[in-house]
Amino acid sequence: MAKIKSYDLICIGGGSAGFNAARVAADLGRKAAVIDGARELGGLCILKGCMPSKTLLYTAEILHHARTAAKFGLRVRGAAPDMRAVHARKKRIIGEFADYRQRALTAGKFDLIRAQAKFEDAHTVLLSDGRRLRAKFFLIGTGSKISVPPVPGLREAKFWTSDDVLDLDFLPQSVLVLGGGIVACELAQFLSRMGTKVTLIQRSRHILRDHSEAASEVVQRAFVDEGIELFAGTKILAIKQDARGTTVRFEHDGRVITRRAAHLFNALGREPNTAGLGLDAAGVRTRPDGQIVINRWQQTSAPHIYAAGDCSGPHEIVHVAIQQAELAVRHAFGVKGLKPVDYSLLLNVVFTDPQLATVGSLESELQAKGTPYLAASYPFDDHGKSILMEAKYGYVKVLADPKRGRILGAEIVGKDAGELIHVISVAMAQRGTVFDLLRAPWYHPTLAEILTYPLEEIADRIRGA
Ligand SMILES: Cc1cc2nc3c(=O)[nH]c(=O)nc-3n(C[C@H](O)[C@H](O)[C@H](O)COP(=O)(O)OP(=O)(O)OC[C@H]3O[C@@H](n4cnc5c(N)ncnc54)[C@H](O)[C@@H]3O)c2cc1C
Numbered sequence: 001m002a003k004i005k006s007y008d009l010i011c012i013g014g015g016s017a018g019f020n021a022a023r024v025a026a027d028l029g030r031k032a033a034v035i036d037g038a039r040e041l042g043g044l045c046i047l048k049g050c051m052p053s054k055t056l057l058y059t060a061e062i063l064h065h066a067r068t069a070a071k072f073g074l075r076v077r078g079a080a081p082d083m084r085a086v087h088a089r090k091k092r093i094i095g096e097f098a099d100y101r102q103r104a105l106t107a108g109k110f111d112l113i114r115a116q117a118k119f120e121d122a123h124t125v126l127l128s129d130g131r132r133l134r135a136k137f138f139l140i141g142t143g144s145k146i147s148v149p150p151v152p153g154l155r156e157a158k159f160w161t162s163d164d165v166l167d168l169d170f171l172p173q174s175v176l177v178l179g180g181g182i183v184a185c186e187l188a189q190f191l192s193r194m195g196t197k198v199t200l201i202q203r204s205r206h207i208l209r210d211h212s213e214a215a216s217e218v219v220q221r222a223f224v225d226e227g228i229e230l231f232a233g234t235k236i237l238a239i240k241q242d243a244r245g246t247t248v249r250f251e252h253d254g255r256v257i258t259r260r261a262a263h264l265f266n267a268l269g270r271e272p273n274t275a276g277l278g279l280d281a282a283g284v285r286t287r288p289d290g291q292i293v294i295n296r297w298q299q300t301s302a303p304h305i306y307a308a309g310d311c312s313g314p315h316e317i318v319h320v321a322i323q324q325a326e327l328a329v330r331h332a333f334g335v336k337g338l339k340p341v342d343y344s345l346l347l348n349v350v351f352t353d354p355q356l357a358t359v360g361s362l363e364s365e366l367q368a369k370g371t372p373y374l375a376a377s378y379p380f381d382d383h384g385k386s387i388l389m390e391a392k393y394g395y396v397k398v399l400a401d402p403k404r405g406r407i408l409g410a411e412i413v414g415k416d417a418g419e420l421i422h423v424i425s426v427a428m429a430q431r432g433t434v435f436d437l438l439r440a441p442w443y444h445p446t447l448a449e450i451l452t453y454p455l456e457e458i459a460d461r462i463r464g465a
Pocket of ligand 1: 036038116141142144162273318351
């Protein structure tokens with residue numbers, strides 16, 4: 001019988017979590033391997049997530065500016081998408097990112113094994129090519145997959161997923177978008193700005209339900225102003241398809257409404273990709289939805305098996321997947337002085353236009369915990385730089401503790417919120433106060449200087465208390 005090859009660490013999945021885990025293990029001088037069964041290497045972020053979506057959203061933003069240039073006194077005639085060129089550019093850019101990642105995966109710092117893996121026992125994985133491998137430690141980073149919730153008619157329907165929308169080389173005439181989460185909203189606006197008639201149907205009372213109602217209302221208003229038909233607080237009754245398209249029947253405000261479009265986009269969410277991994281054989285517990293249960297060091301119920309990224313949550317975001325994976329590997333190999341991932345600094349960005357970004361605690365979370373705080377906000381429609389940019393949707397809001405002014409969180413909805421939020425994120429990571437931030441120079445006229453208004457308001461209130 002062939003000898004089974006053995007490693008210090010095996011990473012199942014070579015996406016953001018698995019790749020970074022193997023990189024750290026190699027840097028620590030450990031013998032590591034990444035096993036990935038995908039036809040194309042690179043992981044969700046590069047191939048079908050962050051990078052293609054942001055490439056296309058930026059393209060759509062440029063088209064939007066061209067089409068609305070008249071408000072700047074410009075005549076831009078004939079601005080129109082060439083979807084084959086848009087698609088080709090996206091493929092080229094994503095191809096370059098994927099090549100770069102593939103070179104890093106095959107550079108020889110660790111082994112790369114192209115196969116599907118599943119646990120046979122707590123220290124052995126069986127590969128789809130029949131081989132077996134053993135390791136002292138494992139990092140599960142198998143990511144997530146599209147979920148198909150029990151919506152009447154959805155399972156039987158032919159629908160697009162985000163993978164399909166990100167790979168379009170033609171402009172669909174009309175699309176029904178099911179869902180109001182980040183992916184639904186970002187891609188609905190992409191399609192609409194390119195010229196597709198978009199109807200968004202969302203179950204919760206407001207889109208982007210993990211965010212405050214006030215912030216999501218700003219995005220909602222912008223969507224409606226741009227011509228997206230939006231129904232929130234709905235219940236889907238039926239989805240029917242024929243050769244020419246899809247009809248969705250749903251309840252909204254006590255009425256039954258029907259909408260029809262050429263295509264259906266299921267953007268109702270993703271679920272952990274953990275079925276078929278043989279987790280029972282390894283003693284790894286999951287929640288009913290398949291999410292792997294982890295402790296604060298990313299250990300599963302089998303302590304030598306760690307998990308990170310979308311398969312274990314709690315936040316399906318790339319930088320969190322990387323932080324978790326790095327922590328897991330350092331913990332496994334006994335690096336001293338580690339701290340668990342600090343979710344009190346959680347950073348979130350929605351790349352709609354206006355963008356929505358938060359860091360730290362949301363106001364609703366502080367209220368729920370009974371944490372005392374001061375809040376101050378300022379609107380973009382009263383700020384010099386955003387006015388001259390015609391970027392008037394939204395506001396910035398800062399939350400701080402009422403005694404010393406330590407910043408507890410911020411919410412920005414408006415132009416480039418995803419960039420601006422980093423001012424606060426950096427300050428929070430240093431446990432900074434509003435006074436610390438006000439000591440910094442703020443260049444005029446910038447979007448960033450809008451933050452000085454709520455910071456000053458909070459500082460004045462603390463000084464006056
Ligand atoms: C449209 C879209 C846009 C997004 N935009 C953003 C954004 O702007 N910013 C952000 O932070 N996040 C964004 N995300 C989320 C982000 O992409 C994910 O959180 C992140 O990529 C997850 O990384 P991961 O390593 O957990 O999983 P993945 O990158 O999915 O890697 C999992 C890997 O495991 C492999 N695998 C699975 N099962 C097995 C098996 N049994 N054996 C071997 N290999 C296996 C797969 O082939 C895959 O390569 C977006 C997601 C989507 C869908």
